[in-house]
Each structure stands twice: as structure tokens, then as C-alpha cells.
Amino acid sequence: MxxxxxxxxxxxxxxxxxxxxxxxxxxxxxxxxxxxxxxxxxxxxxxxxxxxxxxxxxxxxxxxxxxxxxxxxxxxxxxxxxxxxxxxxxxxxxxxxxxxxxxxxxxxxxxxxxxxxxxxSADYLPLQVSGATAAIALDKYGELKAGETVLVTAAAGGTGQFAVQWAKRAGCHVIRTCSTDDKVQFLKKIGCDRPVNYKKENLKTVLKTEYKNGVDVVYESIGGEMFETCLNGLKTKGRLLVIGYITDYESDQGFKPTRTLATIPIRLLTKSASIRGFFLNHFVRDWVPYVSKMADMIDKKELQSxxxxxxxxxxxxxxxxxxxxxxxxxxxxxxxxxxxxxxxxxxxxxxx
Missing domain, CATH: 3.90.180.10 (Medium-chain alcohol dehydrogenases, catalytic domain)
Known part of the structure; x- marks a missing residue:
């Protein structure tokens, strides 16, 4: 040895x-x-x-x-x-x-x-799970197209920061939620089109008044009431990507069922919309090429970590x-x- x-x-x-x-x-x-x-x-x-x-x-x-x-x-x-x-x-x-x-x-x-x-360098560390989840999920399941509207929840977090940047690179208009004014400023720094501090603004109201036609893609990691709001905010043929439900992680069961679950099929049917779960462990073959690409982008200042x-x-x-x-x-x-x-x-x- x-x-x-x-x-x-x-x-x-x-x-x-x-x-x-x-x-x-x-x-x-x-x-x-x-x-x-x-x-x-x-x-x-x-x-x-x-x-x-x-x-x-x-x-x-x-x-x-x-x-x-x-x-x-x-x-x-x-x-x-x-x-x-x-x-x-x-x-x-x-x-x-x-x-x-x-x-x-x-x-x-x-x-x-x-x-x-x-x-x-610690700058590369966020790519392993957080960055790879954002990039692979949005590419494989988000099917992003230039000009689409993307909503990213918990956007100032480890994976949200990359979801925002990845969607912007695809030419999308990005709405992002966060919980403090400091995070609003952070989101503006990385190119946010419409930051929403959900402690001060009602996301439901923002979506109904400013995005009446709905959003094309949601990158969702919070769960609970936020999931409901995002589902209702989808436009026809919209895609909701579930990469987590952190609201419920600290509970004994890890998930708190709601009455509205029973209505999900009809809500998807009437919009030809879809909910797509994403778990990085199922995309092992994509991990190395994506992380390698993103590390190179960081070195070239094309991506911020x-x-x-x-x-x-x-x-x-x-x-x-x-x-x-x-x-x-x-x-x-x-x-x-x-x-x-x-x-x-x-x-x-x-x-x-």
C-alpha cells in the first residue's frame, strides 16, 4: 500500500x-x-x-x-x-x-x-447531490424549452441555486421562492426573474395575478401546502418535478397525507399535466458526466456554486x-x- x-x-x-x-x-x-x-x-x-x-x-x-x-x-x-x-x-x-x-x-x-x-475546493462539493439532482432532473424530466416559465421552490438552498441557474441557461423565465429578504437579494444575484418571499407575499396570489396562464415546469422540494400551490399553478401540459418534501421529513412518518391527494388524478387529467418523482440514485450513469460538466462550468465561470x-x-x-x-x-x-x-x-x- x-x-x-x-x-x-x-x-x-x-x-x-x-x-x-x-x-x-x-x-x-x-x-x-x-x-x-x-x-x-x-x-x-x-x-x-x-x-x-x-x-x-x-x-x-x-x-x-x-x-x-x-x-x-x-x-x-x-x-x-x-x-x-x-x-x-x-x-x-x-x-x-x-x-x-x-x-x-x-x-x-x-x-x-x-x-x-x-x-x-469546497466549491465542487454542491455538485455531487444538489447540482446533479437539479441538472439531471430538469434535463431528463423537465424537458425545458426556451421561453418557458419555471418555478423553483426553496431556490436559495443547495439544490435550488443550481435549478435556477440551469433553467436560466435553458432560456427560461424563472420564478423562485424563498423565506427571507436576504435570500431575495441572493436570488437576484444569480439571475432571478421573480423572487417571492413567501413569508411576505402569497405565492398563490402571485401566480394568479402575474402568471394567469400558469407555469410550465415546477422544481419542487418543500411538499405540503407548497406542493398544492404548485400543482394548482401548472398550465396545460405542465410538469411538476418532485425532488423532495422537506416539510415532512422531521415528522415520525416522514409524510403527512392530505385530503387533496384524492383529487390529483382529475387535476392532472384536465390539464394533461404530470407529476414526476426524481431520485438521484436511479440515475447513476448520468452522475459522472453531469458532475464533470458542471465542475468544468464552475472553472470557466459559467456556473456559480x-x-x-x-x-x-x-x-x-x-x-x-x-x-x-x-x-x-x-x-x-x-x-x-x-x-x-x-x-x-x-x-x-x-x-x-
């Missing part, structure tokens, strides 16, 4: 029981540093991303066969720290990956599941594995702007 000087142990976050209450069910463990196997490399995780579905995973909603204890976290940016037999990457190579168990200071990853990066490392959070900045819990709770506070990122390790100081 080829490696630079490494510690003998590492810390990682482990889920101890099934629940959506993240703080109550995770703990930090210290374990021996694993040796990479054949075709694997050991990645030193520099930055990890926080996702709304981190609590869905601890609640056992993604894979009911997984029993505690198990690792959590979906994505990381780091550098190769050690190389197993048959692996070809060099020590120090910047890489990124999307795989369960990323909330760890080091992690063994099959070389074929890594994407090489030009440098270690905004991160929030908790600088404005009472419990921030988010540095160290012990800050992951605070970062998850910060996401649900609705105060973050951009993708929430935690820095786990400082850069290596030794020469390659």
Missing part, C-alpha cells in the same frame, strides 16, 4: 438507532485507519456536504434492510491519502465522490467511483466532525443560503 504519513486512527459519525432526530441517534466513534483493498484508495475527506435527506437516512427511509449501527453522510471532496493494490491514482490527487458513509475523516472508496478534480459553512450560524463556523450535527440542524432552521458544507480536515502539509 502506497501512502504518505498517516494517523493510526480516525473519527467518523455512526448511526446508533433508527430515528429522524439526527442529534439523538448519531455518535462520533474513533476507529483504526483502514487499509485500502484491491482497486481502492483511501480518501482524506476535506469537506462534506449536508443534505435534507440526512435525517431520512437515519430514519431508515431509504433502505429498510440497513440496521444500526451504520455510517451516514452522502458526499465528500478530498484527496487521495493511500493507494491499494491495482489502483492508479496518485497520492494527493483531488477527488470527489457520492457514497453512503461520507461523514468520516477518511474513507476507502473504489477508484472507479471517484471523480478526479483539478484542485481540492454558493456554499454556507455556518459563518452566520450561532454554532458556526462548521469545522470538524463534531459540527456535523449542528450543520444538519442549521439546514432545518431555514437560515442557510447555498449548500451547507462542513470542513473535516485541514490540507496536507507534506510534499507529494
Amino acid at each position: 502506497a501512502s504518505r504519513q498517516l494517523p493510526s486512527t480516525m473519527k467518523k459519525l455512526v448511526v446508533t438507532k433508527i430515528s429522524q432526530k439526527f442529534r439523538d441517534v448519531v455518535k462520533i466513534t474513533q476507529e483504526s485507519l483502514p487499509n485500502p483493498g484491491a482497486g481502492e484508495v483511501l480518501v482524506k475527506n476535506r469537506f462534506v456536504g449536508i443534505n435534507a435527506s440526512d435525517i431520512n437516512y437515519t430514519a431508515g427511509r431509504y433502505d429498510t434492510t440497513v440496521k444500526p449501527p451504520f455510517d451516514c453522510g452522502f458526499e465528500a471532496v478530498g484527496e487521495v491519502a493511500a493507494i491499494g493494490p491495482g489502483a492508479s491514482l496518485r497520492i494527493g490527487q483531488p477527488v470527489t465522490y457520492s457514497q453512503f458513509g461520507a461523514f468520516s475523516e477518511y474513507k476507502n472508496i473504489s477508484e472507479r467511483n471517484l471523480l478526479k478534480l483539478p484542485r481540492v 454558493f456554499i454556507d459553512m455556518g459563518e452566520n450560524s450561532p454554532k458556526g463556523p462548521f469545522i470538524g466532525i463534531d459540527k456535523i450535527v449542528d450543520a444538519v440542524e442549521y439546514l432545518y432552521s431555514q437560515k442557510s443560503i447555498g449548500k451547507i458544507v462542513v470542513e473535516l480536515n485541514k490540507p496536507a502539509t507534506s510534499k507529494l
